[in-house]
């Protein structure tokens with residue numbers, strides 16, 4: 001399966017198992033979503049469980065919260081993460097706080113799915129990585145898969161979770177892993193082990209990172225598309241890096257990170273999102289606090305620049321093989 | 335800023351910034367407020383097409399006339415016992431407000447908001463709904479909880495954030511929540527409850543349930559984007575929901591003109607969405623009851639949503655943090671042409687020969703005494719500021735269903751710091 005199919009399968013499995021699961025969003029119903037992630041679901045489960053919505057993100061999330069209060073388990077889609085901002089108030093002030101402010105009387109068991117990230121010439125409003133906004137909000141969980149297998153298992157876990165979850169889907173790797181080489185032919189998931197996806201139910205626990213490559217020279221923390229870019233760059237550079245795919249950003253799998261950095265003594269953080277107060281800053285702080293006496297070099301961050309996402313200069317902006325390669329040389333120097 | 339180019343052949347534009355009619359010290363004259371005669375508004379079938387509501391969105395549905403008689407097609411024809419219960423609930427809401435306002439002034443809590451003059455909007459509506467219909471209120475419909483028999487002591491415990499507070503001191507006073515009474519957790523963020531109510535109603539419809547939802551916001555809050563989203567969703571899916579706009583003329587210091595009232599009514603907003611819209615006398619408990627009952631029937635028969643503008647007046651300050659004499663004429667509340675809802679219902683019952691001034695005075699005394707006694711009970715659980723009433727750990731509980739490691743760590747850090755400083759936490 002590719003990642004779209006895996007995500008579709010996760011919703012299918014959950015809708016089959018639990019009649020309280022409903023899917024909603026712009027173009028998700030009859031049409032099956034602009035990325036086809038919800039294709040076939042309305043046919044199978046009916047319009048009362050899979051429906052198109054008006055174009056109002058604040059409404060989509062607000063309505064989903066009300067449905068959650070009723071006892072449903074909504075899976076709203078925000079067409080692009082770049083368009084999640086109109087829903088911020090409902091996410092930050094409502095979904096995230098509902099359990100807390102009502103001392104558990106009301107909950108918001110939503111999973112907000114949204115394609116995110118760049119590398120597709122999406123320009124300023126189809127490329128953003130706003131995860132840092134959500135990891136900052138207490139009460140929200142933030143999950144980002146890097147393979148179809150993880151996407152399905154994690155999405156099922158999100159839907160079953162009783163807390164509100166932001167599920168960001170790296171759209172650059174919907175159809176195949178991306179090594180950062182934008183001018184080489186596209187790959188598909190067929191030849192990647194992460195593309196093998198069981199058709200039935202399985203879940204991957206939230207809050208658990210995956211070590212995608214074991215190594216001794218340094219630890220690289222990444223997620224989403226960057227997992228593949230990093231893996232390929234490391235392989236080509238012949239560096240014995242330990243690559244950790246965080247998978248869940250909040251709550252973070254601190255143990256896996258700390259254990260690895262204590263072993264390697266070096267830590268590099270890679271994300272597409274802009275640098276200043278990006279999630280990498282939190283990661284760097286966590287590593288600094290817990291691994292200070294094991295660090296042999298300053299923590300290195302390779303991220304998007306602090307600019308809006310540009311269109312024509314995308315491949316200079318993107319933290320791809322060139323920039324990661326330079327950072328590897330720097331961090332391994334002494 | 336560079337000066338705009340002057341083109342002498344065109345008139346200069348000017349910006350209209352609304353200004354209320356009366357400011358502090360002004361003589362108040364409400365004679366231009368159009369108050370149609372009680373009984374004059376038509377009452378369409380509850381299945382009528384939304385397009386038929388143009389007229390009802392601009393008039394005022396009124397049942398109680400100046401003579402205290404109930405007249406016209408909207409008269410809900412309630413029996414005297416029901417009317418007495420309604421009066422009692424409204425009077426109790428007022429007595430509760432008085433007492434809690436005073437408690438704030440005495441420093442027993444940090445904050446309070448009264449609903450004086452707006453009791454009908456909550457009480458009469460709650461009485462017209464079924465007990466299990468779901469309410470998504472703003473902070474000024476405490477009358478719903480009182481009508482639904484939620485214990486006053488629970489409300490007070492919440493206001494005091496004391497050890498009896500079921501919300502564990504996590505919420506600002508009056509931001510109640512009670513799932514059992516169908517009263518959704520109140521948020522400080524205005525209008526967010528509007529799409530949530532619509533979503534609840536949509537879920538109820540999708541599940542083939544028979545329960546409906548009702549929500550309330552102030553006229554000031556209708557300017558929020560959530561209001562628009564909610565109306566759009568409600569209309570698109572014909573959600574079984576009642577959208578109440580409590581037009582009490584003021585949003586803190588801003589008069590309703592800043593929400594668009596100079597140009598049209600709030601009920602008229604419904605027309606553009608294709609929602610049935612009613613504009614009613616919000617100080618007429620029978621009109622509130624009748625309109626709610628009508629809208630509930632409409633919702634329950636799958637005819638879709640209704641938007642009800644309750645035309646009323648915020649008789650007192652916005653909150654205990656507000657001094658209305660700084661921005662409006664002190665005469666406004668008494669000059670308000672629609673009077674006082676408690677007084678009007680009282681006069682109606684007297685006109686029916688089912689009540690009298692003596693019984694009313696006795697009831698007021700009884701209610702005040704009951705509230706006072708309950709307050710004493712509540713204060714045994716503590717008042718705000720007299721120590722921390724919740725076990726320290728509760729601060730970290732309920733952020734998530736299960737406490738993640740980082741909150742456990744922060745909690746332990748706090749407990750260690752508190753212990754090192756010699757501050758033992760309260761026992762739960």
Ligand SMILES: Cc1ncc(C[n+]2csc(CCOP(=O)(O)OP(=O)(O)O)c2C)c(N)n1
Nearest residue numbers: 474522523524552553554555582584585586
């Ligand atoms: C999103 C948001 N903006 C601003 C505020 C601050 N605020 C609290 S109440 C209020 C006025 C609301 O007026 P209205 O909706 O007319 O209701 P009323 O207080 O008259 O019942 C304002 C501006 C808030 N709580 N939430």
